[in-house]
Amino acid sequence: MTGDLARLSLNQETVRQLSLPALCEALTGLGVPGVxxxxxxxxxxxxxxxxxxxxxHGLTVTSLCRGGFFTAGDPAARRRALDDNRAAVDEAATVGTDTLVLVSGGLPEGSRDLAGARERVAEALAELGPYARERGVRLAVEPLHPMYASDRCVVSTLGQALALAERFPADEVGVVVDTYHLWWDERVPEQIARAGAAGRIAAFQVADWVTPLPEGVLLGRGQLGDGSVDLRAFRRAVDAAGYGGAVEVEIFNPALWERDGTEVARETAERYVRHVLG
Structure with missing residues (x-):
């Protein structure tokens, strides 16, 4: 199976029950090259x-999660967010990754102005982009499923993420293609092609969509192959768009966290070969 895992990366949160040393040992034992x-x-x-x-351990850090949360209306809160994101850029550079994943932030309390909140995201990218580029890090805007728009991420589609990213040089700002957040949108294939043509795909993350969603919805990602997402079609689409980077499995699921972490890592690698490759 090792040869099939050449692009696989396992996000730390997928097996958060493992310490970082234990995670590195597990990945090395499985032949998974990325984390x-x-x-x-x-x-x-x-x-x-x-x-x-x-x-x-001979591993490659494929991303650092997460920066962002730029949408506060209060100027002091925005300054604190920018300071925190500069620290996140520094941490990304230190651990050796060129990709800092950004979750943009939701609506400020009492606000209904989605467009205004997205504009504050753009303002933050304008300030942080050069800082990140100087340190060899690219900011990766991740669109989240619309159910998160009010409290976590006003960027809900790949098109919206690209509209923000395209204001800036491609080596400063890219986008994240995450199957869990984008599988429902019929425009995704054309937007993936658009992102690839412009060199904007900074990261490709995979998880499945299972229902019913849990209360709170944040922890509802499914193990690969357990849900509704055509994971293989996504992988083929990003490949066709010219993306040859890591395929990072990012799953937030308490049922997985309750199990033996090394076994979950092994199962995830097997599911990756079965449901994402081919």
Whole structure:
């Protein structure tokens, strides 16, 4: 199976029950070459220490999650968000990834102005893009399913993400193609082609959509092959668009977190071969 895993990356949150050393050991044992990291556990472990650990295991950090949350109306809150995102860029550079995934933020309390909130995202990208580029990091705008628009992400479609990214150089701002968030949109194939033609696909993440969704909806991602998403079609679309980077599995699912993490990692690798490749 090892040869089939050449592009596979396992996001740290998929098996959050594993410590970073245990995750690195599991991935190395399976022949999975990539890992996606999250800021909070990396901060606890220490970014420099995490970088050495990952490097010593021969792994590639495919992304760091997450920056963003740019939409606050209060100027002081926006300044704090920008400072935090500069720190996130620095952490991404330290752990050795060129991709910082951004979740844009939801509507400020009491607001109904989606367009205005998206414009604040653009303003933040304008300020952060050059800072990130100087450090070898690209900002990756991730559109989230519309159910998150009010509280987490006012960027709901790949088209909206591209409209923001295309205001800036491609080496500063790209987009994330995430199957969980985009599978429902019939415009996605043409938007993936558009993103690929412009060199804007910074990351490709996969998870399945299963129903019923849990209360709170954030933790409802399904294991590959358990739901409604044509994962193979997505992979073929990003490949056809010229993307040859990592395929990162990012699943938030308490049922998976309750299981043995190494076994979940093995199952995920097997599901990747079965449902994403081919």
């Amino acid at each position: 996606g990291l999250w800021r909070e556990p990396v901060q606890r472990y220490g970014p420099e220490k995490a970088a050495r650990l990952v490097r010593d």
